[in-house]
Structures are given as C-alpha cells and as structure tokens.
Amino acid sequence: QKxxxxxxxxxxxxxxxxxxxxxxxxxxxxxxxxxxxxxxGKSPELIMSIYSNGDKEDGxxxxxxxxxxxxxxxxxxxxxxxxxxxxxxxxxxxxxxGKLIFGQGTTLQVKP
Amino acid sequence: xxxxxxxxxxxxxxxxxxxxxxxxxxSGHRSVSWYQQTPGQGLQFLFEYFSETQRNKGNFPGxxxxxxxxxxxxxxxxxxxxxxxxxxxxxASSRQDGTYGYTFGSGTRLTVV
Numbered sequence: 147q148k149x150x151x152x153x154x155x156x157x158x159x160x161x162x163x164x165x166x167x168x169x170x171x172x173x174x175x176x177x178x179x180x181x182x183x184x185x186x187g188k189s190p191e192l193i194m195s196i197y198s199n200g201d202k203e204d205g206x207x208x209x210x211x212x213x214x215x216x217x218x219x220x221x222x223x224x225x226x227x228x229x230x231x232x233x234x235x236x237x238x239x240x241x242x243x244g245k246l247i248f249g250q251g252t253t254l255q256v257k258p
Numbered sequence: 259x260x261x262x263x264x265x266x267x268x269x270x271x272x273x274x275x276x277x278x279x280x281x282x283x284x285s286g287h288r289s290v291s292w293y294q295q296t297p298g299q300g301l302q303f304l305f306e307y308f309s310e311t312q313r314n315k316g317n318f319p320g321x322x323x324x325x326x327x328x329x330x331x332x333x334x335x336x337x338x339x340x341x342x343x344x345x346x347x348x349x350a351s352s353r354q355d356g357t358y359g360y361t362f363g364s365g366t367r368l369t370v371v
Contacts, residue, residue, distance in 0.1 A: 180359045190348070250300045
C-alpha cells in the first residue's frame with residue numbers, strides 16, 4: 147500500500163476555473179503536509195505547507211487538511227495555463243525527521 | 259539569496275563505476291535530504307543529514323551512501339552503478355528539521371550506460 151496516494155490524472159480544466167487536487171495518506175502520525183509543483187524537466191518547487199486541520203490560503207492557492215479522514219487537498223482558483231504542471235503531495239513522517247513521503251503526483255493541464 | 263546548488267547537472271557513467279554528487283544547501287540550512295526521482299517510482303527518499311549526522315535512511319541498498327560536512331554541504335556516493343540507478347537525484351535543504359518544507363536544488367541527471 148502506497149503511503150501517499152494521488153490521482154495521476156491528467157486533470158484538465160479550462161482557464162479561469164478552479165482546479166482541485168487531492169491526496170490521501172496512510173501514516174496517522176504525519177503532522178506536516180506539503181504541496182510541490184514540478185514543471186517538466188525542472189525540480190519540485192514548494193508552493194504550500196499545512197500543519198493544522200482546516201484551510202490555509204495563499205494567493206490563488208488554498209490547501210485543506212482533514213487529519214481524521216487522512217486527506218489533503220489543493221485548490222487553485224482562476225487557473226492559468228502557466229499552472230500546467232505536476233503537483234506533488236508530500237507528508238512528513240511521524241518520526242519527526244526531515245523524511246518526506248511523496249505521492250506519484252497529479253498532472254494538471256489548464257487549457258486556454 | 260543563493261538557492262540549493264547541485265553539481266554536476268548531468269553525468270554519464272558506465273555500469274560498475276562509482277559516482278559522487280555534491281549539494282550545497284541554502285546558507286543557514288543545516289538539514290539536507292537526498293531523493294531519487296524516476297518515472298516509474300516517483301520521488302523516493304534516500305537519506306537525511308542534520309548537523310553532520312545521518313538521521314534517517316530510505317530503503318536503498320548499501321551502494322548508496324552519503325555524508326555531510328561541517329559547513330552543511332553534502333555529498334552522496336553510489337558505488338557499483340547499475341542501469342537502474344539512472345535517475346534524477348535531488349538534494350533538498352531546510353533550516354531545521356524540515357518542518358517548514360524543503361527547498362530543492364536543480365538536481366543531477368545521472369545516466370548509467
């Protein structure tokens with residue numbers, strides 16, 4: 147069983163729409179969660195982090211965490227073609243070290 | 259502020275050889291982690307160093323090793339290279355223990371032929 151699961155997609159949305167990306171994790175002890183964006187041929191870029199249940203907003207991005215359901219999501223409002231990338235969900239292990247467990251990533255395509 | 263610097267960017271090695279990759283973290287960052295990224299397996303954790311000590315290790319064979327120096331720079335070594343070691347190797351650094359996320363370098367693309 148994979149520790150962090152994401153739908154690989156591709157998820158296709160029209161420009162200006164809301165893109166919703168989802169992630170589930172298996173380690174109930176995980177405390178910190180991260181969303182990374184990775185463009186083709188580039189390295190992952192941290193776009194959001196979340197540690198507490200609820201929503202966290204940063205510009206067009208909103209991360210949501212539900213620890214009871216072991217579920218993390220990322221909403222991208224007013225999606226732009228430049229948002230087209232692979233989005234990686236990561237959970238920081240319960241051992242309280244810097245080990246991140248990544249999902250396989252969801253490919254997002256924003257069509258003009 | 260300089261980012262995480264990885265060298266070299268590209269490497270081509272022959273099976274059986276060994277390779278050393280280098281990573282310079284962001285100034286002030288003491289935690290360095292290494293990941294292997296392949297199309298089939300995605301991003302997989304190799305190991306983490308904090309204050310020159312290996313704090314965590316992933317499920318990779320002993321051919322994969324690393325170390326961290328007093329200036330927080332880190333190296334990873336892969337001995338007896340196999341074709342399956344071809345991957346993008348990413349280094350990431352954090353101020354403390356990764357609580358606030360890691361910043362990745364551009365990676366080293368290793369091709370084993």
